[in-house]
Amino acid sequence: MSQHRHPGAPGRAGAVPALPDLPEATVARLPEYLRALHALADTGHETVSSEGLANAAGVNSAKLRKDLSHLGSYGTRGVGYDVTLLIEQIESVLGLTQCRSVALVGVGNLGHALAGYDGFASRGFRIAALFDADPSRVGEEINGLVVRHVDDLARVAVEESISIGVIATPAPAAQAVADQLVAVGVTSILNFAPCVLSVPEGVDVRKVDLAIELQILSFHEHRKASLTALPGGLAATDTQEAIGT
Amino acid sequence: MSQHRHPGAPGRAGAVPALPDLPEATVARLPEYLRALHALADTGHETVSSEGLANAAGVNSAKLRKDLSHLGSYGTRGVGYDVTLLIEQIESVLGLTQCRSVALVGVGNLGHALAGYDGFASRGFRIAALFDADPSRVGEEINGLVVRHVDDLARVAVEESISIGVIATPAPAAQAVADQLVAVGVTSILNFAPCVLSVPEGVDVRKVDLAIELQILSFHEHRKASLTALPGGLAATDTQEAIGT
DNA sequence: AGGCGCTTGTGAAGAGGTGCACAAATCGCG
């Protein structure tokens, strides 16, 4: 039940990309494989085994093979995977063959760090525009980019063909900013504000909340403390515990 | 996600702390519920239904009820959940009743933003110490905290009873920093460097990689573009939205 | 007191993800 229209999207009927409807869990791991592959390429490796790559990416080798098998058979049995070829394939699947332009809204404490980060460019993204609502911030230059007023979003978004929006404003402003981004045709949003965004169908939102990460760690810390507190019979590895009824 | 071990049998071996062995997916959502509950409390709500809270947290109401049922029965049928009581319960489970001390290593671009962020304190965390390896940065004061040299980690960690370490150094230094943190007894690490950390069993690592988030968005953007280009009769393909963390 | 509407808590079914284990495929070498 999805009718996503892309305003002004050129009807490019390219039949080439046989896009293979990947499992979401696989998609989330591909970037990690990509990073590991680049590291391997930089150190002169031409091929890599699933075991080696899995190790570098911090996952199980069977999982890695299954993930890669979803893209097609790009490995050679008895040898492994061609590093360069695999990089090309993963980048193609992730849509990184074209450099994507990112708009960053909210150039405060966190926004400054993001704007000054060079790790995005090296991974296929270009921060194309910075926006803020505070007039005293507008005009400031960061890393060769001038901060513009958020009211210019519509114009600049088209000029720079923005495809991803990053929200780094305080939480109370985030929904309004999201609405503005959606209004200018942005369909992917990365949200740093600790709040839930409501967006129309067809728009993807990913959220990064550092406090949540810390709280999850806190839970495990709490649990570990409780476990060490109770002596009990440390009878080797008894991982079986039936909970069902 | 962090690699998770199976440390023996975490079942209900100990009857003292009534530690409820929660599903990992539930743990990851509890902080979101907590944030939504605080927002409700601030706006004067005394009770909330599963439907209302689920809405505020951006999840399914059945999922929310099942999550909360793992903590025990703290709702009242026909009425809903007592906001204050539920906050207490969740904070207790997450181990937030005591304020946890955080050490931040790497006070560069990103580290400055984190150190200056007041959103941690309001959610039960205290940034207790800042560390850097660059002598020119040591001594700098940020938000009332003095940057110390990373060699002082051992001493300060004990003094401040650090329970969580945050790594915001460049990737090549991250593993060494992680080793140092582990050496002084830290068993929970939040890593911002784009690399895999190797840590002993019993240490939890969570990773935040912004480039990965962007690449996942890029994939969906790519997929959406392909779908709009391919008309086809498949109007029933359900597009996924607002992917969870 | 009793009925009625609302909401929780949960059994069960289904969907999705994980990891083992192994057959199939490929290479190097004698």
Added chain:
DNA sequence: CGCGATTTGTGCACCTCTTCACAAGCGCCT
């Protein structure tokens, strides 16, 4: 040219997570 070593790709069983659907419980109103 065949054989053994190596590694991929995948069927399968198991497990976790999600979602539906509904009985049980609670408060309120008559």
